[in-house]
Amino acid sequence: MNAHLEQLSPQPLWRHFRTLCNTPRPSGHEAALVARLEAWADEQGLAHDRDAAGNLRIRKPASKGHEAAPGVVLQGHLDMVAQANADHPHDFARDPIETYLEDGWLHARHTTLGADNGLGVAAALAVLEDDTLTHGPLEALFTLEEESSMGGALNLAEDWLDGRILLNLDSEDRGQVYIGCAGGADVVVDAQLPTSDLEEDEALVRLALTGLTGGHSGIDIHKGRGNANRLLVRVLRALEAFDARLVDYRGGTLRNALPREAFATLALPADEVEGARERLLALELELRDELAGADDHLALALETVEARAAEALTRDASRLLIAALHAAPCGVERMSVDVPGVVETSNNLGVVTLEGGRFHLCALVRSLRDSATADIADRFRALFELIGARTRVENGYPGWTPDPDSSLLARFRALHRARLGVDPEVKVIHAGLECGILGAKYPEMAMISFGPLIRGAHSPDERVEVASVEEFWGLLRALIEDLARPSS
Known part of the structure; x- marks a missing residue:
């Protein structure tokens, strides 16, 4: 070949x-x-x-x-x-x-x-x-x-x-x-979150965010491109108004690549599905407008799932996880003063998964300053400890x-x-x-x-x-x- x-x-x-x-x-x-x-x-x-x-x-x-x-x-x-x-x-x-x-x-x-x-x-x-x-x-x-x-x-x-x-x-x-x-380190977060059975009036829907450009999490992180994990979490936040709770989640495949796609399954009252779908259409237009010129092909889709999952996160666990992900550092944190035009510190929400209540996140922090890498890692630890998650720092390397x-x-x-x-x-x-x-x-x-x-x-x-x-x-x-x- x-x-x-x-x-x-x-x-x-x-x-x-x-x-x-x-x-x-x-x-x-x-x-x-x-x-x-x-x-x-x-x-x-x-x-x-x-x-x-x-x-x-x-x-x-x-x-x-x-x-x-x-x-x-x-x-x-x-x-x-x-x-x-x-x-x-x-x-x-x-x-x-x-x-x-x-x-x-x-x-x-x-x-x-x-x-x-x-x-x-x-x-x-x-x-x-x-x-x-x-x-x-x-x-x-x-x-x-x-x-x-x-x-x-x-x-x-x-x-x-x-x-x-x-x-x-x-x-x-x-x-x-x-x-x-830059130097950097992987920040890895794991948790077993509480789940509960689906309720009689709940329907399952599959949510997909696709069409982003992606790229290198160091070279391209300052270019204004979308991060699928960051954006889908933002969508999930909006859909909480329809009493949605997370069943599973899959976003990104590598911690050093900007995620191009993310997918989630949600449980929500059956009579709220159409309202959620309408809200999604508005969110798609809103996100496309924000990303115009940097990432022009974002698409959101919502499909009803016929198969029945056994359980979803409890409402409290779902809200806490989505809130933590929404608040997590993502993107350019600071530009360098010493080297103009160069990113000093950034973080990429590279890989996020949820299955059967088991949550996993792997982010890649980069910085020209080792102290800043350590600080962002500690911020992850402080944030995710609030939902009972364990955080560890791996594969650290110097600049x-x-x-x-x-x-x-x-x-x-x-x-x-x-x-x-x-x-x-x-x-x-x-x-x-x-x-x-x-x-x-x-x-x-x-x-x-x-x-x-x-x-x-x-x-x-x-x-x-x-x-x-x-x-x-x-x-x-x-x-x-x-x-x-x-x-x-």
């Missing part, structure tokens, strides 16, 4: 990306890809090893005469976000990604593409097999479970890597170089502190200017690159992050501009060769 990728330039990079598209690799299911890359390294005569966490390293000795050059680590993550349109059945653990070209962009059919971070991984592999390249000692570091937990980087072995320079290949903007990023005076950055800027005629934009990103974690484990290592132009990451709208991949490839090769020479 995806043979057309090998017709693109640079051919070695796209050939490796084809392998990645054809090898299922959602977070937690990278083993088959690791085995394939190890077999490839053996064919190339390249040394490889894994640390205790399963992260893969492939090494290539320096070009003759450049053994004394500083070692360079090419770093990317093997996993991809698994998101598909609701009407498209796709098993990310078994099915390959089907790609197509349109107007100079590469897309996937109804799923995420995996350009994040498959193109970075493919570029590192292409560098390793390029025998025309002059380079110092090279290591390619491929981490696991970045999209789900940063688990690979968090558990990376210390004193394992030899290189002194790290090139993170997980950025998504042409003409930009990143020197800092990456910018170093605008780094010699690595200066060399990249000069190279970018010489090749493309313009200076790159030097940026700090609100997304959670692995550099902060890696820098904490290897504090003497200089780092930058750059990549091709990717849009719609973490959603089925993900796409990459093909021309930007060739530009990225040229910059990467030139930088590696530049770093093999003594600095002036």
Whole structure:
């Protein structure tokens, strides 16, 4: 599948990306890809090893005469976000990604593409097999479970890597170089809430909120797009006027993707169903008006459910849960004063479920300040303790502190200017690159992050501009060769 990728330039990079598209690799299911890359390294005569966490390293000795050059680590993550349109059945653990070209962009059919971070991984592999390249000692570091937990980087072995320079290949903007990023943590809330039998006069209805754009919960969170969990909870709040109570709820699939859809089953008096339906029509117009220009395709639907559920949340439990979700932090909390135009702190209500009275929430807090991450996590704890829920913080990772005076950055800027005629934009990103974690484990290592132009990451709208991949490839090769020479 995806043979057309090998017709693109640079051919070695796209050939490796084809392998990645054809090898299922959602977070937690990278083993088959690791085995394939190890077999490839053996064919190339390249040394490889894994640390205790399963992260893969492939090494290539320096070009003759450049053994004394500083070692360079090419770093990317093997996993991809698994998101598909609701009407498209796709098993990310078994099915390959089907790609197509349109107007100079590469897309996937109804799923995420995996350009994040498959193109970075493919570029590192292409560098390793390029025998025309002059380079110092090279290591390619491929981490696991970045999209789900940063688990690979968090558990990376210390004193394992030899290189002194790290090139993170997980950025998504042409003409930009990143020197800092936000840290973050998952906030997980669980509760067993009281339920009661359905009453004789209660009917069941299925409520759906669909049509949102979604996107990356770091890169896109400031763009005014709708969060399906936030919006459906707002609708549920309004429907409490019709004496509705929650039976079940399902919204979002990943804590680091803006939820595009959410669904709930409600029990309400049968004679209130038509009134609720009319209120829903008004709410749909209201929400569409608020989101106009940022998210234009929101849709609300209400259907009667024939099957009878055994029970729903009690009225008090339903009202308390909806109130807590309505009050929970969501979206941009604060913009940075130190780095104008960059989000300092945000929270994404990523995954919310309710079934049989069992409530679960997973939110992702991001911040340039670790203290702000801790504060929002504590606010969740304080809020949800009021309804008897348990809150815990998991998978915390530090931010990456910018170093605008780094010699690595200066060399990249000069190279970018010489090749493309313009200076790159030097940026700090609100997304959670692995550099902060890696820098904490290897504090003497200089780092930058750059990549091709990717849009719609973490959603089925993900796409990459093909021309930007060739530009990225040229910059990467030139930088590696530049770093093999003594600095002036």
